[in-house]
Amino acid sequence: MPKIVDHHKQREKLAEATWRVILRDGMERASVRNIAEEAGLSVGSLRHYFSTQSELLAFSMELVSIRVEKRIKGLPFTGEPIADAQMLLWELLPIDEERSAEMAVWLAFTAKALSDPMLQPLKDRIYAEMKLGMISIIEELFSRYNTAAAATEAEKALEAERLYALLDGLAIHSVMKPSEVNSDVMKSVIAHHIKSICRSDRASD
Amino acid sequence: MPKIVDHHKQREKLAEATWRVILRDGMERASVRNIAEEAGLSVGSLRHYFSTQSELLAFSMELVSIRVEKRIKGLPFTGEPIADAQMLLWELLPIDEERSAEMAVWLAFTAKALSDPMLQPLKDRIYAEMKLGMISIIEELFSRYNTAAAATEAEKALEAERLYALLDGLAIHSVMKPSEVNSDVMKSVIAHHIKSICRSDRASD
Numbered sequence: 001m002p003k004i005v006d007h008h009k010q011r012e013k014l015a016e017a018t019w020r021v022i023l024r025d026g027m028e029r030a031s032v033r034n035i036a037e038e039a040g041l042s043v044g045s046l047r048h049y050f051s052t053q054s055e056l057l058a059f060s061m062e063l064v065s066i067r068v069e070k071r072i073k074g075l076p077f078t079g080e081p082i083a084d085a086q087m088l089l090w091e092l093l094p095i096d097e098e099r100s101a102e103m104a105v106w107l108a109f110t111a112k113a114l115s116d117p118m119l120q121p122l123k124d125r126i127y128a129e130m131k132l133g134m135i136s137i138i139e140e141l142f143s144r145y146n147t148a149a150a151a152t153e154a155e156k157a158l159e160a161e162r163l164y165a166l167l168d169g170l171a172i173h174s175v176m177k178p179s180e181v182n183s184d185v186m187k188s189v190i191a192h193h194i195k196s197i198c199r200s201d202r203a204s205d
Numbered sequence: 206m207p208k209i210v211d212h213h214k215q216r217e218k219l220a221e222a223t224w225r226v227i228l229r230d231g232m233e234r235a236s237v238r239n240i241a242e243e244a245g246l247s248v249g250s251l252r253h254y255f256s257t258q259s260e261l262l263a264f265s266m267e268l269v270s271i272r273v274e275k276r277i278k279g280l281p282f283t284g285e286p287i288a289d290a291q292m293l294l295w296e297l298l299p300i301d302e303e304r305s306a307e308m309a310v311w312l313a314f315t316a317k318a319l320s321d322p323m324l325q326p327l328k329d330r331i332y333a334e335m336k337l338g339m340i341s342i343i344e345e346l347f348s349r350y351n352t353a354a355a356a357t358e359a360e361k362a363l364e365a366e367r368l369y370a371l372l373d374g375l376a377i378h379s380v381m382k383p384s385e386v387n388s389d390v391m392k393s394v395i396a397h398h399i400k401s402i403c404r405s406d407r408a409s410d
Contacts, residue, residue, distance in 0.1 A: 026320035028233035104319055110381065111316035114309055115231035127382055161386065162394045165374030166367065172377070173370055176315065177332055181366065189367045196401055 054118035145198035259323035
């Protein structure tokens with residue numbers, strides 16, 4: 001099915017052109033015209049793949065999460081909760097150039113989603129998926145390392161939100177101040193945080 | 206000096222109109238023309254107060270931090286580090302409608318600052334000021350409640366970044382998912398986090 005493959009590839013190519021325009025010129029320049037030009041296509045050809053700008057933006061946002069998901073599936077998980085949690089969380093942080101670009105694009109989309117109804121369902125879905133991922137990390141860590149009385153669902157949800165907020169906050173600070181919040185800082189903060197969760201039995205006494 | 210007062214008031218009025226446009230229509234609609242219309246002024250009159258769009262946006266971003274700073278100065282601090290830290294941190298979170306609007310505007314500006322050189326110095330200055338604020342909270346908490354051997358500067362900086370990232374992450378999640386990350390959730394996460402910092406002597410053994 002070479003035609004379908006081509007169709008998919010062209011959509012990805014256009015999404016990547018969208019990322020480049022957003023990174024270089026900002027979201028307000030991400031018009032269909034500018035993106036088509038960046039991709040070396042006519043506006044008419046672009047319309048063949050995406051009938052509206054919102055549709056193109058939604059796919060471009062989704063492509064970030066597809067890429068991240070693909071990388072996570074390929075991680076060499078060990079079965080040891082702390083090591084696995086660190087590996088997974090690092091994959092969600094802008095620890096190198098590729099991930100930093102994704103994060104900057106992601107931040108631009110998140111800001112835009114606040115005023116663009118087309119992007120909201122996607123944003124909500126990804127928030128929910130991320131939250132579930134955080135809850136499963138917390139459950140793994142709690143079941144192996146937290147010797148306190150069984151945590152309630154509410155306590156787990158609180159820890160999951162704390163972890164997820166920390167992760168997004170670090171990612172944003174790193175994009176804002178890459179020299180200050182570099183990959184070493186992010187990794188140290190995450191390692192320290194995971195350690196403190198594993199001992200949170202003592203914090204709740 | 207009624208003229209100077211008027212000048213200042215008009216600038217604030219235009220900044221507030223900018224916020225409304227950003228909140229309602231997104232940053233990409235925050236053109237000089239749209240903002241002037243929202244404020245009920247002609248483009249020519251607006252140019253009297255701000256000669257460029259970037260200048261208007263920079264002032265609008267700065268006004269968020271001026272408002273927050275003013276509120277913080279009016280807080281009834283008690284001298285008790287945990288209570289004072291909570292009071293201060295809550296002031297930086299979108300716990301009500303006014304603060305949620307500020308945060309949404311702030312997020313839009315932060316995303317824009319990534320591609321607008323005019324906004325970068327301001328963004329850098331505010332990041333640095335916030336970081337200093339976090340370090341002083343951590344120092345207060347450590348000096349009163351953390352019985353571990355004296356923390357190094359590096360450890361304090363790590364805790365300050367962790368606290369600041371958590372704060373910004375919570376704020377962003379609250380703007381993204383106000384029903385899920387409401388003011389009770391944010392307050393609980395912050396309270397839990399401060400408690401765990403105060404016992405971090407045990408986490409580092």
